[in-house]
Amino acid sequence: MRPPRINRRTLIVVALATALVPAACSSSASKSSTAGGVTGDPGNCIVVDLANSPEKTTLLTEMANTFNKKKRKVNGKCIFVRPKQVSSGAAERLLENGWPDPTNNGPKPVVWSPASNGWGAVLNQKTGKSIAPAGTPFMLTPLVIAMPKPMADALGYPAKPVGFADIAALASNPDGWKAYGHPEWGAFKLGKTNPNFSTSGLNFTIAEYYAATGKTKDLTIEDLKRPAAQDFAAKVEQSVVHYGDTTLTFMNNWYRADQRGSALAYASAVGVEEKSVIDYNTGNPDGILSPGEVPRKPKIPLVAIYPKEGTLFSDDPFIILNADWVTPDQKAAAAAFETFAQLPENQQKVLQFGFRPHNSAVPIGDPINAANGLDPSQPQSELSVPDPKVVVGILDQWAQQRKDAKVLLVLDVSGSMGDSVGDTGKTKLELAIQAAVNSLGKFKDTDEVGLWVFTTNLPPNNNTYEELVATAPMAENRAKLKAALLAQSPQNGTPLFSVTTDAFTAARKEFDATKINAVVFLTDGRNDDENSGDDQQQYDTMIKTLRSGSEGINNNSVRVFTIGYGSDADTATLKAIAEASNAAYYDASNPATIDQVFTNVVSNF
Amino acid sequence: MTAKRLLAFVAAVVLIVGAVLVRSALNDSWSSSGGSASGKYTIICSTEFADLCNALNTSKYTVIIKPAGTTLDDLAKIGATMPDAWLTLDPFPAMLDNLRSNASLDPSILKSTALATTGQRIAVITGKSKDLTTLCGATSIAACLPTAEGQPWSAADAATVKPGLANPLAEASGLLAFGDMVAGYQKSTAINPNPFDDAFTSWVHAAKSGLIQDPDPLNTLIIRPSAVNVAFTNEAELSTITETAQQAKFTTLSPDPSFAMTVVLATFSNRGGSPQTTLTKSLLQAGWAAPTPGAASLDPGTFNALRQLWKG
Numbered sequence: 001m002r003p004p005r006i007n008r009r010t011l012i013v014v015a016l017a018t019a020l021v022p023a024a025c026s027s028s029a030s031k032s033s034t035a036g037g038v039t040g041d042p043g044n045c046i047v048v049d050l051a052n053s054p055e056k057t058t059l060l061t062e063m064a065n066t067f068n069k070k071k072r073k074v075n076g077k078c079i080f081v082r083p084k085q086v087s088s089g090a091a092e093r094l095l096e097n098g099w100p101d102p103t104n105n106g107p108k109p110v111v112w113s114p115a116s117n118g119w120g121a122v123l124n125q126k127t128g129k130s131i132a133p134a135g136t137p138f139m140l141t142p143l144v145i146a147m148p149k150p151m152a153d154a155l156g157y158p159a160k161p162v163g164f165a166d167i168a169a170l171a172s173n174p175d176g177w178k179a180y181g182h183p184e185w186g187a188f189k190l191g192k193t194n195p196n197f198s199t200s201g202l203n204f205t206i207a208e209y210y211a212a213t214g215k216t217k218d219l220t221i222e223d224l225k226r227p228a229a230q231d232f233a234a235k236v237e238q239s240v241v242h243y244g245d246t247t248l249t250f251m252n253n254w255y256r257a258d259q260r261g262s263a264l265a266y267a268s269a270v271g272v273e274e275k276s277v278i279d280y281n282t283g284n285p286d287g288i289l290s291p292g293e294v295p296r297k298p299k300i301p302l303v304a305i306y307p308k309e310g311t312l313f314s315d316d317p318f319i320i321l322n323a324d325w326v327t328p329d330q331k332a333a334a335a336a337f338e339t340f341a342q343l344p345e346n347q348q349k350v351l352q353f354g355f356r357p358h359n360s361a362v363p364i365g366d367p368i369n370a371a372n373g374l375d376p377s378q379p380q381s382e383l384s385v386p387d388p389k390v391v392v393g394i395l396d397q398w399a400q401q402r403k404d405a406k407v408l409l410v411l412d413v414s415g416s417m418g419d420s421v422g423d424t425g426k427t428k429l430e431l432a433i434q435a436a437v438n439s440l441g442k443f444k445d446t447d448e449v450g451l452w453v454f455t456t457n458l459p460p461n462n463n464t465y466e467e468l469v470a471t472a473p474m475a476e477n478r479a480k481l482k483a484a485l486l487a488q489s490p491q492n493g494t495p496l497f498s499v500t501t502d503a504f505t506a507a508r509k510e511f512d513a514t515k516i517n518a519v520v521f522l523t524d525g526r527n528d529d530e531n532s533g534d535d536q537q538q539y540d541t542m543i544k545t546l547r548s549g550s551e552g553i554n555n556n557s558v559r560v561f562t563i564g565y566g567s568d569a570d571t572a573t574l575k576a577i578a579e580a581s582n583a584a585y586y587d588a589s590n591p592a593t594i595d596q597v598f599t600n601v602v603s604n605f
Numbered sequence: 606m607t608a609k610r611l612l613a614f615v616a617a618v619v620l621i622v623g624a625v626l627v628r629s630a631l632n633d634s635w636s637s638s639g640g641s642a643s644g645k646y647t648i649i650c651s652t653e654f655a656d657l658c659n660a661l662n663t664s665k666y667t668v669i670i671k672p673a674g675t676t677l678d679d680l681a682k683i684g685a686t687m688p689d690a691w692l693t694l695d696p697f698p699a700m701l702d703n704l705r706s707n708a709s710l711d712p713s714i715l716k717s718t719a720l721a722t723t724g725q726r727i728a729v730i731t732g733k734s735k736d737l738t739t740l741c742g743a744t745s746i747a748a749c750l751p752t753a754e755g756q757p758w759s760a761a762d763a764a765t766v767k768p769g770l771a772n773p774l775a776e777a778s779g780l781l782a783f784g785d786m787v788a789g790y791q792k793s794t795a796i797n798p799n800p801f802d803d804a805f806t807s808w809v810h811a812a813k814s815g816l817i818q819d820p821d822p823l824n825t826l827i828i829r830p831s832a833v834n835v836a837f838t839n840e841a842e843l844s845t846i847t848e849t850a851q852q853a854k855f856t857t858l859s860p861d862p863s864f865a866m867t868v869v870l871a872t873f874s875n876r877g878g879s880p881q882t883t884l885t886k887s888l889l890q891a892g893w894a895a896p897t898p899g900a901a902s903l904d905p906g907t908f909n910a911l912r913q914l915w916k917g
Contacts, residue, residue, distance in 0.1 A: 136820070217755075310831070358824070360828050379831045380831055382829075382831040382832050
């Protein structure tokens with residue numbers, strides 16, 4: 001006689017439970033209680049790690065906190081969602097490589113929410129696998145051309161529609177704004193992010209090619225190869241101020257320039273998401289309010305120009321990954337969070353953050369309004385996302401067509417750079433050198449790169465820096481730079497202030513208007529030139545030199561991108577240097593991340 | 606020695622009994638006709654009914670949300686594990702058994718019950734219905750969309766027609782919408798999906814390459830008319846658009862001829878606990894109408910052929 005059904009099932013359930021419960025308990029014990037802004041302890045819940053593009057970090061963190069508290073269950077288990085900010089392009093490359101080094105890159109994601117589904121298509125195209133199935137959008141924001149209102153007025157917008165082709169014509173006009181009756185605004189300066197990192201940059205570059213061909217869909221590889229299209233794109237790129245991994249750098253710099261009364265000198269237009277215009281015009285240019293930060297509206301507001309040819313949308317999908325590390329439970333849990341994000345109350349929150357809701361039950365309303373420089377009835381038409389092969393082709397072509405760079409690398413070789421880094425078995429200097437060497441391959445042959453090292457008491461006359469390789473095209477300098485970098489060893493003090501001033505001044509002397517001119521400054525310490533008596537004077541001189549050299553319409557702008565390396569770096573000073581030169585500060589307080597940080601810095605060129 | 610033999614014998618018996626128990630339990634858990642490891646009633650719901658099915662009591666039901674096309678392909682395979690029930694649109698369950706029959710497999714469905722019905726509609730961005738009607742001329746609206754796609758609304762309006770429908774290969778509502786397009790082209794719901802006609806072939810090609818495949822075209826029309834400004838929808842869905850501001854975004858047209866959309870619950874097992882009553886109530890509350898008594902099911906062979914036609 002067969003035993004009753006219930007007994008056999010019970011037998012198996014008990015056996016499985018006996019085997020699995022201790023594993024679950026020991027696993028949960030090792031979880032950290034807080035990660036990436038999400039509060040609470042995942043306990044025994046199913047953890048859904050979510051890699052999201054930067055502009056929605058605050059929104060998703062708030063949403064995840066609310067969701068986690070609800071203790072929703074799938075398959076009898078609660079869910080804990082844990083968002084972590086990773087730029088769309090960086091996440092694509094990490095997924096392409098199986099998401100290596102979770103310690104430094106963050107946990108392997110279950111859900112990927114890039115700014116656009118296009119990144120998933122690029123990933124699938126590059127890997128030949130369907131790792132990223134098309135995800136359902138949970139909010140939208142169109143790419144717009146953000147322009148200071150007086151400049152948009154000069155173009156006649158909105159009465160006269162403006163498009164990418166008009167921007168290209170203006171960018172390549174040697175008269176610049178003089179052609180529109182405003183010689184005092186100088187040349188047209190375009191802000192555009194690196195399309196390998198940023199969705200705005202990618203969409204703007206795609207739009208460039210559409211404008212070059214007059215098409216609005218079905219862009220082909222053959223279209224990209226047409227000389228007229230290449231010439232068109234090259235002219236647009238030539239007007240670029242600098243690139244970068246995120247539009248937030250532009251918005252912060254623009255806002256600071258506005259507060260100093262020089263917004264029109266920093267940039268004429270920047271390709272950004274509509275949401276960024278709201279943030280800027282409400283005095284919160286990066287969309288992140290620090291504790292105690294009070295938003296103050298800019299002196300000159302921005303206007304969102306919806307290009308007449310049409311535009312592309314960031315559709316912010318939830319992509320539940322088909323990756324070998326994603327379990328069925330995690331997929332089910334991720335789907336539950338996705339459903340939660342589409343609820344009207346959460347879509348209302350999406351709107352509050354300046355995005356367009358995906359759920360039609362929540363109509364578009366404030367803050368997407370004219371008072372913030374926007375038109376909710378726009379855009380009237382769209383450009384189609386090209387076939388993934390074409391997108392990859394655009395990225396390849398951009399790598400050759402982007403504006404050339406002229407960069408001076410300034411590397412700290414003070415004694416503290418000889419400190420060991422954790423269990424890597426390497427010193428800080430060795431890791432920095434390796435990262436710098438790796439970055440050399442990211443420059444074009446026509447980019448010009450030079451190298452200084454700095455410390456105190458350098459021969460022959462107790463100098464503070466030494467030019468190891470003079471700035472010259474990479475075609476001839478690449479090997480020299482590598483050899484010079486690999487020959488370095490830690491030495492003495494850190495004359496941070498004086499060397500920053502010297503490097504900036506030297507780069508300005510060699511300024512080349514056809515290139516992005518920049519200094520990349522890496523240091524692990526504070527100013528220490530063995531004479532603390534003149535530190536304040538040196539600091540003031542440095543900031544004054546940077547500011548005066550970066551103001552005005554026709555300045556020879558050299559941007560100083562700073563990297564704070566290790567936990568002892570003088571973060572405040574490095575931020576001040578970057579801000580004074582309209583550049584950006586990069587945080588490598590964890591030395592193990594220096595390779596990624598260098599990659600992000602080089603994305604500016 | 607005897608004690609050792611006895612011990613070995615007892616151990617062998619324990620192992621054999623254990624193996625039999627495990628095998629027997631696994632057979633019960635993973636039978637090929639209904640049932641699940643959890644013992645709960647398993648129902649697969651087509652994507653269109655995700656909200657209804659997700660509202661079912663999870664202590665009683667295991668709910669799987671899947672596009673109808675995926676479910677159809679999965680369940681048509683040899684050795685497929687059947688759920689207890691499948692909530693989808695007619696004629697998908699019949700299409701499944703049609704495919705199984707073609708593959709010399711036994712029918713899988715014990716019973717298929719119509720729960721609710723609704724009519725298909727075409728939503729057009731406000732102010733453009735007349736332009737679309739003019740653009741289509743004598744051709745039915747549904748059939749005209751593949752050729753109207755990308756055309757300016759009128760000589761005075763450079764903006765173009767952007768029709769959207771759910772993917773006919775994946776979504777049940779998408780295949781029914783494609784059915785309406787073909788019916789419009791052939792001026793009858795008694796359609797022939799394989800007329801071997803060049804004009805028909807190029808029309809299908811235009812539909813596949815031009816129409817925007819969107820899982821929720823009406824939602825996209827409302828939130829993003831720059832992407833979709835003509836959308837296949839249905840009366841039930843339209844009844845859920847209650848916000849005045851959203852209703853003001855579009856007007857609707859009725860495709861003619863048109864297939865009715867009927868929700869069916871197909872059961873694969875005789876297990877008790879079917880959610881039929883709950884689902885019927887939810888559908889009626891969600892704007893669906895009670896099914897017409899005695900209404901005939903759509904022809905499964907035709908719709909399988911339409912699916913193949915879209916697949917190419």
